[in-house]
Amino acid sequence: MHIPDGFVNIPVAAATYVASGGSLAYAVRRTNEELGEKQVPLMGVMGAFIFAAQMLNFPVAGGTSGHLIGGALATILLGPWAGMLIMTSVLVVQALIFQDGGLVALGANVFNMGVVACLVGHYLFTWLKRLLGEGTQGTVIGGFVAAWASVVAAAIACALELAISGTSALAVALPAMTIVHVLIGVGEGLITVAVLVFLTATRRDLLQFRLS
Amino acid sequence: MKLKWWIIGLLIALAVTLISPLASPWPDGLERVAEDKGFIEHAQDAPYEIIPDYVFPGISNEAVATILAGIVGTLIVFGLAYGLGAMLKRREAT
Numbered sequence: 001m002h003i004p005d006g007f008v009n010i011p012v013a014a015a016t017y018v019a020s021g022g023s024l025a026y027a028v029r030r031t032n033e034e035l036g037e038k039q040v041p042l043m044g045v046m047g048a049f050i051f052a053a054q055m056l057n058f059p060v061a062g063g064t065s066g067h068l069i070g071g072a073l074a075t076i077l078l079g080p081w082a083g084m085l086i087m088t089s090v091l092v093v094q095a096l097i098f099q100d101g102g103l104v105a106l107g108a109n110v111f112n113m114g115v116v117a118c119l120v121g122h123y124l125f126t127w128l129k130r131l132l133g134e135g136t137q138g139t140v141i142g143g144f145v146a147a148w149a150s151v152v153a154a155a156i157a158c159a160l161e162l163a164i165s166g167t168s169a170l171a172v173a174l175p176a177m178t179i180v181h182v183l184i185g186v187g188e189g190l191i192t193v194a195v196l197v198f199l200t201a202t203r204r205d206l207l208q209f210r211l212s
Numbered sequence: 213m214k215l216k217w218w219i220i221g222l223l224i225a226l227a228v229t230l231i232s233p234l235a236s237p238w239p240d241g242l243e244r245v246a247e248d249k250g251f252i253e254h255a256q257d258a259p260y261e262i263i264p265d266y267v268f269p270g271i272s273n274e275a276v277a278t279i280l281a282g283i284v285g286t287l288i289v290f291g292l293a294y295g296l297g298a299m300l301k302r303r304e305a306t
Contacts, residue, residue, distance in 0.1 A: 007255060031300045036301065040298050042221075043294060043296065047290055047292065048286045052225045052229045052282055052285075056235045057238065058236055063244070065237075065240050085293070086293050090289050092292075093292065094285070098264065098266055099258040102256070155241065162251075172249050176245040177245055180241040
């Protein structure tokens, strides 16, 4: 759901740049306090994997495709603050080098797919994990729901920005964006859970930061 | 020699780019909504292009150009995120 330039007006672009900038400044401070030696290469690997996986559009209903966002996955593995920085790395490279997502709209894209996706993923996963326990069940169900909801929440944020910008009426954009991303979010959930199960089986030690 | 775990992780990410030519060409969720609801024409072209549409310029084979674009992007993001982590990591008490 990379917003191209022209979809958000200048006030919305400016407001989301400020909101994203403030969130990232806080994320930098928290990462500075929390990130351990071993998680440094994991940040690189996560960014690399999310960039690559975002290229893999999968078909959903009716001539529409979707791809992983990865905000929930990065957050579950590294926490929301490092997760935001990873998502921002991906989105900045996509905008500057691949012309995917506009430069004016970059603040909005970081806000939706970085800030909103990571925070929603973080709070839902933490809550469900507490509810369901530390076992695989909590990881699988919590991971799926957190990933799915992170996509739907990002889509809602996107619809609000389109509506405030006057690009599309809220009554049109909100249901349309929500419905299609309810479907795309299922793919996000499945990929996220697959990676979590793979890491649980192979490198449990990398998960200890948040999963045990 | 045993490979470091993060090199294996990076290789997995690079392996994912090898199947990127198989990605669905259909519009994504936002593009679909923009087409259906009639605001796709609001989209403006980028002021410059380096590797537009994840196709590396100047290569006639589109699958190869897509994979190459994927490898370049994956390595750049790896370096950027790794560098951010290395710069920001917690200072261990000595």
